[in-house]
Amino acid sequence: MRKNGKLVLSPYKKNEITAYLVVVLFFGIMASLKATGVLSRSLSGQLIPIAAYMIMAVSLNLVVGISGELSLGHAGFMSVGAFTGIITSLYLAQAGAPTVVRFVVATLAGGVAAGIVGFVIAIPVLRLRGDYLAIVTLAFGEIIRNILNVVYVGLDRNGLHFATTSDIALLEGGSMILKGPMGAITNEEISTLLEGFILVVVALFLAQNMLNSRTGRAIMAIRDNRIAAESIGLSVTKYKMIAFVVSAVLAGFAGVLFGLNFSSLAPVKFGFNQSILILVFIVLGGIGNIWGGVISAGVLTILPEALRQFSDYRMLVYAVVLIIVMLVTNNKSVGTFMSGLKGKLTSRKKEGGDDSEKN
Amino acid sequence: MKKSTFKKVVVMVLALCMAFAMAACGSKDEPKTEAKLVIGGIGPTTGGAAVYGLAVKQGAEIAVEEINAKGGLQIEYMFEDDTHDAEVAVNAYNKLMDKKMQLLMGTVTSSPCVAVSAKTYKDRVFELTPSASAPAVTEGKDNVFQMCFTDPNQGKTAADYISANMSGKKVGVIYNSSDAYSTGIVDGFKAEAAVVGLSVVAYEAFPSDDTANFDTQIKACMNAGADLVFLPIYYTPASLILSQSKALNYAPLFFGCDGLDGILALENFDLSLAEGVYLITPFNPWTTGKDFADKYQAKYGEMPNQFAADAYDCIYALYNAFQESGCTADMSAADICDKMVPYFTGSFKVTGLTGADMAWAKNGEVSKAPIVAVIKDSAYADL
Numbered sequence: 001m002r003k004n005g006k007l008v009l010s011p012y013k014k015n016e017i018t019a020y021l022v023v024v025l026f027f028g029i030m031a032s033l034k035a036t037g038v039l040s041r042s043l044s045g046q047l048i049p050i051a052a053y054m055i056m057a058v059s060l061n062l063v064v065g066i067s068g069e070l071s072l073g074h075a076g077f078m079s080v081g082a083f084t085g086i087i088t089s090l091y092l093a094q095a096g097a098p099t100v101v102r103f104v105v106a107t108l109a110g111g112v113a114a115g116i117v118g119f120v121i122a123i124p125v126l127r128l129r130g131d132y133l134a135i136v137t138l139a140f141g142e143i144i145r146n147i148l149n150v151v152y153v154g155l156d157r158n159g160l161h162f163a164t165t166s167d168i169a170l171l172e173g174g175s176m177i178l179k180g181p182m183g184a185i186t187n188e189e190i191s192t193l194l195e196g197f198i199l200v201v202v203a204l205f206l207a208q209n210m211l212n213s214r215t216g217r218a219i220m221a222i223r224d225n226r227i228a229a230e231s232i233g234l235s236v237t238k239y240k241m242i243a244f245v246v247s248a249v250l251a252g253f254a255g256v257l258f259g260l261n262f263s264s265l266a267p268v269k270f271g272f273n274q275s276i277l278i279l280v281f282i283v284l285g286g287i288g289n290i291w292g293g294v295i296s297a298g299v300l301t302i303l304p305e306a307l308r309q310f311s312d313y314r315m316l317v318y319a320v321v322l323i324i325v326m327l328v329t330n331n332k333s334v335g336t337f338m339s340g341l342k343g344k345l346t347s348r349k350k351e352g353g354d355d356s357e358k359n
Numbered sequence: 360m361k362k363s364t365f366k367k368v369v370v371m372v373l374a375l376c377m378a379f380a381m382a383a384c385g386s387k388d389e390p391k392t393e394a395k396l397v398i399g400g401i402g403p404t405t406g407g408a409a410v411y412g413l414a415v416k417q418g419a420e421i422a423v424e425e426i427n428a429k430g431g432l433q434i435e436y437m438f439e440d441d442t443h444d445a446e447v448a449v450n451a452y453n454k455l456m457d458k459k460m461q462l463l464m465g466t467v468t469s470s471p472c473v474a475v476s477a478k479t480y481k482d483r484v485f486e487l488t489p490s491a492s493a494p495a496v497t498e499g500k501d502n503v504f505q506m507c508f509t510d511p512n513q514g515k516t517a518a519d520y521i522s523a524n525m526s527g528k529k530v531g532v533i534y535n536s537s538d539a540y541s542t543g544i545v546d547g548f549k550a551e552a553a554v555v556g557l558s559v560v561a562y563e564a565f566p567s568d569d570t571a572n573f574d575t576q577i578k579a580c581m582n583a584g585a586d587l588v589f590l591p592i593y594y595t596p597a598s599l600i601l602s603q604s605k606a607l608n609y610a611p612l613f614f615g616c617d618g619l620d621g622i623l624a625l626e627n628f629d630l631s632l633a634e635g636v637y638l639i640t641p642f643n644p645w646t647t648g649k650d651f652a653d654k655y656q657a658k659y660g661e662m663p664n665q666f667a668a669d670a671y672d673c674i675y676a677l678y679n680a681f682q683e684s685g686c687t688a689d690m691s692a693a694d695i696c697d698k699m700v701p702y703f704t705g706s707f708k709v710t711g712l713t714g715a716d717m718a719w720a721k722n723g724e725v726s727k728a729p730i731v732a733v734i735k736d737s738a739y740a741d742l
Contacts, residue, residue, distance in 0.1 A: 040453075040457045041453040041454075041456045042453040042454040042456075044453075045449060045453040046450060046453075146537075146566070166546055179539075180537075180542060181536070181537045181538055181542060182469075182470065182493065182539040182542070185470075185473045185493070185495040186495070186498075189477065262446065262449065263473060263474050264445050264474040265474075266445065266470045268470075269444065269445065269446070304447075308440075308451075308454060311440065312404060312440070314440075
């Protein structure tokens with residue numbers, strides 16, 4: 001809307017635009033650095049995982065930040081997406097499809113598979129609240145990983161063969177795609193930076209438009225006061241389910257992008273630690289703050305690599321940095337100092353702006 | 360009050376700045392006086408698999424020191440941590456490439472190694488892994504070689520040895536179904552057992568290396584009447600199986616693979632339990648590897664395991680092949696790779712701690728004689 005001839009954005013819009021700006025700026029700068037050859041291999045190799053983690057941050061924010069339920073099993077959805085994506089991609093490769101088609105179809109398949117798993121899991125999970133829900137999601141994350149540990153998939157001229165042991169009789173020229181605990185070891189790396197960037201933008205678009213809609217407001221109303229929301233006729237199960245499933249689908253997308261970036265991927269990668277890592281992204285970026293989560297996903301992925309000089313102590317330094325950031329961002333005097341600085345820089349702006357960023 | 364908190368913040372920020380300044384210092388390239396051969400290594404030096412990564416790192420360090428002390432072509436050796444994770448391993452590899460690595464000795468564990476070897480294949484970097492034993496590591500990649508046996512090969516060797524020397528035994532197998540190493544060996548063992556007509560009475564799986572109670576698996580083997588238990592697993596669960604079998608008064612012959620190597624160095628382990636256990640190991644620190652073991656113990660204060668020995672051999676194999684194939688330290692990694700691959704698969708042979716006259720096939724597999732040892736008086740006795 002316009003006020004005194006100036007464009008005044010609602011807090012929602014402001015956050016939305018910031019998120020897009022962050023992503024476009026980050027990938028724009030990285031891509032141009034990469035094109036000019038300034039970017040080190042170490043950093044450019046991390047760009048696609050960063051994109052995947054950014055999507056994961058958006059995805060988990062939908063459940064934790066917007067829907068207000070703590071999920072500790074998001075790596076499970078990511079793994080479903082990743083392995084579905086890998087199977088789809090390799091199947092299509094045999095059929096002779098070009099890489100772009102393979103990537104797009106794999107992404108859709110991964111998203112759908114993760115969405116279905118999310119739906120099935122949400123039925124029992126959403127009957128619970130708070131800590132209980134967190135524990136059950138944790139359990140489901142582990143269940144998914146353990147199931148993947150006994151999935152064997154082979155591919156030959158007759159198509160795909162599934163089994164729970166490695167005894168699959170394949171025709172000549174066939175190969176095993178998934179080998180239980182070994183995971184996928186014949187995968188082809190087909191993810192590109194552009195595809196990663198597009199997927200991040202798509203995830204942001206889906207999440208932010210949902211938030212700024214009737215559905216999103218209903219989800220947040222349920223989060224803020226379940227009884228009040230029920231009393232005005234909102235179906236709690238339905239809206240929580242929507243948030244959960246959309247989040248699972250996005251996690252599936254992230255998984256595909258991630259999975260198709262490595263030639264080997266084992267289910268053990270998607271353990272409890274991975275789920276916690278994603279949770280750390282959004283806690284550090286501010287729960288419910290989408291662009292904050294996106295930034296911290298990027299920073300926290302680069303940080304352990306940037307700390308390699310400390311060799312064995314790098315994870316220690318990483319933890320110290322995390323604690324310092326948490327302390328500093330929650331420190332009142334730093335907050336006053338920053339807003340004072342902001343006030344000086346933008347001078348005679350109204351005060352409302354600072355509050356809106358905490359949304 | 361407010362002032363002091365502000366001070367705290369300033370101090371924190373300054374500390375961070377210093378940390379990063381230090382970091383910047385560390386990464387600065389030192390000007391090279393003369394061309395050195397840059398060998399990179401990747402493996403887990405932190406996390407659950409750190410035992411293996413550290414052993415490889417240290418074993419290779421000893422070889423590098425020996426070579427550099429001799430004079431002539433000098434080696435610059437860099438080792439990066441991968442925490443036994445494919446994603447981190449690829450990052451570590453990229454980091455080493457930024458540092459102008461010419462040859463790669465790594466990676467230590469299988470799953471990360473598959474991810475990294477796909478990269479080295481694309482970038483044309485010669486790679487020799489000391490211990491990544493999955494066949495997929497070298498499959499379809501002409502530039503990747505293994506110093507260790509592949510997992511199925513070990514299973515095959517074990518089945519052959521048992522049928523030749525311990526015929527008539529009923530075999531029970533206890534393995535880790537979530538582990539690539541363990542399932543790989545079992546696959547090879549199963550196939551060969553069918554060929555040589557071994558009587559295998561039980562395949563009992565356990566779900567992870569964190570498993571603490573093996574009563575179910577041990578009792579299943581007992582009830583099936585197994586008088587030989589094959590343990591294609593790592594030494595931590597194996598030590599538990601040994602002690603729990605004793606508690607159940609079950610005393611079959613135990614037969615392990617190279618994963619059991621290290622069991623004698625395990626803390627709080629009753630060494631008498633391991634007496635009479637057979638294992639396949641390429642390296643014996645009490646006989647052929649005594650000199651190396653003494654050197655290692657003096658430097659790092661512990662007994663070397665076969666990972667350290669494999670890494671030691673890797674460095675010598677790389678160094679010898681590099682010089683003999685006529686490469687020089689100022690060549691690019693891709694040029695070196697082009698020259699070394701045909702030489703390595705050709706007449707090249709190396710004798711080291713883990714085998715004599717080791718040679719490599721085009722598919723990357725090493726050919727050397729496997730050694731079966733039995734534990735006697737808390738040491739490996741060759742058979």
